[in-house]
Amino acid sequence: MEEFTARVWDVIVIGTGIGGGTVGRRLAEQGLSVLFVEKGPDLGDTAVSALAVDSADPEARMANGAWPKLVAAELDGKWCELDGMIGAGVGGTSAYYAATLERPEPHDLDPGPGHPHPTGGWPVGYEEMRPWFELAEEYFHISGEPDPLDPVPANLPAPPRVLPASDAALMEDLRRAGMHPYQTHMAARFLPGCANCFGQRCPRRCKMDGRSAGVLPALETGNATLLDRCSVSRIEADATGVQSLTCRRDGETLTLRAHRYVLAGGGLGSPSLMLRSGNEHWPDGLGNRNDLVGRNLMFHLSEIIAIWAGRGKGEGASRSISMRDLYYMQGERFGTVQSMGLVAGYGEILHAMNSRFDRSPLRRLRPLRLGLRLPARVAAQVLGQAKLFVGVLEDLPYATNRVLPDPDDEDRLRFHYDMSDELQRRRAAFRDAMRKAFRPNRAMFMGSTPQLNFAHPCGTMRFGDDPATSVLDRDCKVHGLENLYVADSSFMPTSNGVNPSLTIAANALRVADCIVQSMRPRLAAAGELGY
Template sequence: MSEPDGAWDAIVVGTGLGGATIGHRLAAAGHRVLFLEQGHRDPAVAAGAATDGGEDPAQRLAAGYWPDRMRAQIDGRASRPFPVAGCGAGGSSLLYAAALERFAPHDVANWPVGWDEWERHYAAAERLFRVAGTPDPLARDVPALLPVPPAAAADAALMRAFARCGLHPYRLHVGLAYRQGCAECGGRPCPSRCKSDARLICLEPALAHGATLLCDARVVRLDADDRRVTAVRYRRHGSEHRASARIVILAAGAYRSPALLLASTGPAWPEGLANRSGQVGRNLMFHANEWFAVWPPRRADTSGPRKTIGLRDLYTHRGVRLGSIQSTGLSAHAGNIATFLAGWFETGRWRRVPFRRALIWFGARIAQRVLGAATIFVMIVEDRPYADNRVLLDTDDPARIVVRYRIREELRRRTGMARRLIAKAMRGLRVMPLQHDVQLNLGHPCGTCRAGLDPATSVLDADCRAHGVDNLYVVDASFMPSSGGANPGLTVIANALRVAEVVELRLAPAALEPAASPTGA
């Protein structure tokens, strides 16, 4: 396909939940939209696609996974993990498990936009992404009646058991249509168009409205003068190209969006575009995953959907912010139990026990035979922003993701508290923790271009327009001032719908260029 000609109303960099959602709304309103996507157009069906990502970059890209390892320094320890991120038409939503839950009102209390706005756009996001579930009995806000998903008998029995413990389980809010044979497709693209990923829900409809999609297009920088982005530069099939638009929307994810801004230096922006505050890339947050296994009543049927249970009884405890609990759809077989036991044996006095690996596997197999297969749950513990936790630019290879992060003692204390509270709340059930220390969820990066009212302490204004850059918006999870205690997906979608309203006003025929953001600083 040749490069498209002419100027655009909007260029959207990235086709995940944020980018595809806002691009869809703008295209449906009749605006000329160009999507630039680094990955392939059809990663789920590309020839030779790996089912688990593999090691080869080309093979990973063909399967919709981020192709290269990143450089990470976590608590001073260097590592080279693969980012838990998708790369292809649909972005990371190709791989997500489709949990689409609202934040609690206190999660956004210090954000520059009030709860009433979030409530309105959450409702729109739930309708758009076909969210199914039942209301949380403890929530102040009750969403519109959602479709009730099916469940395995084992999960229904667990919900009854949780209720007997005094807890308040509800059907987890998920973007799944539960077509016949639904496998819930977490960690991989959905082959049956059952999962509400960004490609199915927004990107394909946007293309039907006339939007243009260029895949295999890696954006390398944004050119800008002292007020506006003048061009987006991208590499495609070995050549560099430029495209321009009235509005540029960055939605490359909380890893890549700040890196692109840092790479976009110039006379007006010597420290990186939109970085006069020095905040671009800073305040990186994840969530901490607190995994545990719960054994259902014996002989309970485990066939059918398993990612179906939510709990918010421990979302906060005596003013301490923890997070939501959800079933993952995974079962604790011998391998999972062995992983936990290995971590336990490698700490303290147990690391010197001879033949410990054989003991671990023997114990894991005995536990599975005696107890059966458990359901794995996870608490999504809120992370907090710190300026020195950040995404950095690798000047030798600007395409590489570089992360520096230090786990604070307060996070260790809160995850330890969560572990104890879970055991106490589920007393009488067969419960087993599956970790002994903080485990960061590298698939939930957020906060690296935080929104706020003060340009000295934030990157974006209340409308997610970059401070000092009239036509640049950021709509991925990097906008988030705090991480909340739930999956970020629905909040990213709701925010993209909110920002779409602002951008539509600016692109209206009566709008003059350059235009000021209606509510921005």
């Protein structure tokens, strides 16, 4: 381990997901020495079917690239354990993600009457972020079609894909109904013979994630090094800056040092580490002088709906279709509607019908539940298979929703979350809008209870210009710590109505260039600038 502990790196990046992998690649390409520190293992190009692990054993979970322990959550006052869909391995959660990378809307970032922070929650607006969105789209090889509702549509670097006939027919149906579908923006190189690896690890590196689009290109520069299976237990800091990291690897305690540090452990992991790292200078946790670290936790709500478009139009599973017609309607903040790349048949129909029955006034008459099998089978035979779509409903920040680190177990992520009345009301309105949007086709929601997307935690260390209301400054540097930056989803003041991956990647690129700019005088004096 001496090769890691004896050296003072230009930048140490904690975490190798979308944020960590992207910021590290950009820094390495700019000529800085980068050390990636990853809690989990480097699984290489091993194919693993899913991030969810049917085991609570930490070693079994880590071997599968999952966070070692189940997440403890207090949801609406009741404690439970859940998988959380959080990765721990090179690539982080992104190694298993669905690779949907879409830009937010301009009104998501810019202040105005439609913004949940009318005076401006994002210190960096959409036009300032546009170059970073474009660069991130190049890094992640984004393909798809421009959103026809976007007044300044994205110029995607990869050509549109050839759609399955069933998806093309369904898109025509939606256009005739007055909707504006387009090809979903996907982060993948669609190689000949490439299998559908969305939602699982990709053995051929065709899916672009934190590893394939970040860590591996960074290592190829010769300026980056990877230290996997290394858990950061504390960030050691004085009143103004970070001095070192205390880490554990194979039972050995390591001390790692750098000129700059980037925290990219995720919306739950990063604030947990900050809160555990308190000292006499920061008694309530690093950067936590105003009790904001870990607060304003947001997810997205997933509203899954099955669409029967007619015989032949439901065949095949493809993540091809997105729509933004419902994104922002009559002052309501909803979100994107996307195909999931999944189809529903008899089993899924029966599950949805059972779910509805279990919440109906008839639920006490259990024998009646068995009678649902016949109508479910008839529906599947008459209607054929359905395509599943998901509505991504924006969550809004509430200070009471927060990360609660376990003081006795650094591997245990914990949080408290209450479903607000406002979110429940918007959810009902969103579901009604989705029904109307698909009205030419038969449709059925696949669940009746709210489904939080626990893979999308964000907002727990928001950035802003005022230290009294934010943890990070506009460069995502922690207020009061001159050399600690954050490059994951925790920086986001709002969750927006799209998957957060592209926003995380774009901001990570911006943060990397801020770090290079801050180090320019030292590097120039040492003759180390790579340009």
